Amino acid sequence: MPIKILMPALSPTMTEGNLVKWLKKEGESVKAGEVIAEIETDKATMEVEAVDEGTLARILITAGTEQVAVNTPIALLLEEGEDPATLDSVPAPQVKETTKEAPSKAVAATPSVTALPVKELSPQKPRAANAGDRVFASPLARRLAEHTNLDLQTISGSGPHGRIVKLDVENAAKSTTSSPTLTFGDSEYFDIPLNNIRKITAKRLTESKQQVPHFYLTIDCNLDALLALRTEINARMDTEKLSVNDFIIRSVALALIKVPEANVSWQETSLRQYQSADISVAVAIEGGLMTPIIRSAQSKNLRQLSQEMKSLAEKARSGKLAPEQFQGGTFTISNLGMYGIKHFGAIINPPQACILAIGMGEQRPIVRNGQIQIATQMSCTLSVDHRAVDGAVGSTFLAAFKEFIEDPLRLLI
Numbered sequence: 001m002p003i004k005i006l007m008p009a010l011s012p013t014m015t016e017g018n019l020v021k022w023l024k025k026e027g028e029s030v031k032a033g034e035v036i037a038e039i040e041t042d043k044a045t046m047e048v049e050a051v052d053e054g055t056l057a058r059i060l061i062t063a064g065t066e067q068v069a070v071n072t073p074i075a076l077l078l079e080e081g082e083d084p085a086t087l088d089s090v091p092a093p094q095v096k097e098t099t100k101e102a103p104s105k106a107v108a109a110t111p112s113v114t115a116l117p118v119k120e121l122s123p124q125k126p127r128a129a130n131a132g133d134r135v136f137a138s139p140l141a142r143r144l145a146e147h148t149n150l151d152l153q154t155i156s157g158s159g160p161h162g163r164i165v166k167l168d169v170e171n172a173a174k175s176t177t178s179s180p181t182l183t184f185g186d187s188e189y190f191d192i193p194l195n196n197i198r199k200i201t202a203k204r205l206t207e208s209k210q211q212v213p214h215f216y217l218t219i220d221c222n223l224d225a226l227l228a229l230r231t232e233i234n235a236r237m238d239t240e241k242l243s244v245n246d247f248i249i250r251s252v253a254l255a256l257i258k259v260p261e262a263n264v265s266w267q268e269t270s271l272r273q274y275q276s277a278d279i280s281v282a283v284a285i286e287g288g289l290m291t292p293i294i295r296s297a298q299s300k301n302l303r304q305l306s307q308e309m310k311s312l313a314e315k316a317r318s319g320k321l322a323p324e325q326f327q328g329g330t331f332t333i334s335n336l337g338m339y340g341i342k343h344f345g346a347i348i349n350p351p352q353a354c355i356l357a358i359g360m361g362e363q364r365p366i367v368r369n370g371q372i373q374i375a376t377q378m379s380c381t382l383s384v385d386h387r388a389v390d391g392a393v394g395s396t397f398l399a400a401f402k403e404f405i406e407d408p409l410r411l412l413i
Helices: 084-089 139-147 166-174 196-211 224-236 244-258 302-318 391-406 408-412
Strands: 003-006 016-022 035-040 045-049 054-059 065-069 073-078 098-100 107-109 182-184 187-189 214-222 264-266 271-273 279-281 283-285 288-290 331-335 354-368 371-385
Touching (some): 073 084, 196 288, 224 244, 244 331, 354 391, 391 408
Antiparallel strands (some): 016 035
16 A cells, blocks of 8 residues: 655644645655655754655645645555556546635635646656636735736746745746736735734734733943953954843843743743743744744853754754754843834743843943943843733843843853
């Protein structure tokens, strides 16, 4: 019997995913542990490895298909010497597909589409559909064709069984002079399809803002001593340099250990207090935002934090984070200082109770001993879940954070 390759559950919360790309073609041999496909989850695009060996005999779910339920068969594998005729004994899976009835109507579900039977294992050549033929295209390709005013009947499909995929539409759009814009009144516009990251982020942050009682505390920190120490340390380092953000991460971690009442989450029937500072750090990526986690940040020195943060940020931007590298976390840092932002309030990332928004460091006049002086100041705003952390605890945490920032030698101990 053919071996079914199933849509994997790549995270504990994953119920469906988008099949982005097949890295193997029908008829090619597959070894256990070899990467065969890329799947987009609610947080990242991840590689899927084969568990068994054999020949990729039939692709059931084509590249570009969205909302494929976990454990749905996506392909069939034949072991050496197995009869290809046995492929027909496996029913084709049903997949969701969406289309628009008219510009003024909401998106509606279309009947399920099943894969065409394969009579030979070699890939089919791309071809354009004849007028009146049923057009087989991925949901993403259909939406993209609508946005770019392209007729799917005129596009050659390069996917399995001649199905039109996203790349086919993109290539057709480049070779046509049709406008990719629509009009609304006197304005032109075009719609950008939402990826899973934006969908899930929007859903969770909307729920957070609606259901979590936020309040905000802001404190100014003097960066002069930290900047001087950073310059001295970096002068002694050959290649890798420490960033201000590395000092901020360590300061937050140590402050959470000093004020554990801020290292909590609301659980409806209890208040969960964490013994370790697992710091989520917001990283901007193409098409959304990720929050990779530095585990047990309080036990790592500045160099270790710097190396780990660089590695996690690189994986986040390339979509290579493993689920355990972005799920969990007890506290979040969002730093927009590098963009010139002086002050902002961030939305809490549930079930965490706090997120610290970091503004830019800039020279400001301050009063010291009755004299006006110039100092490098950084405004930091703590967004707090009032169910879990009250004003006194939030203020105590910020005071501890400020102490570490302004006396940075303590971060080296």
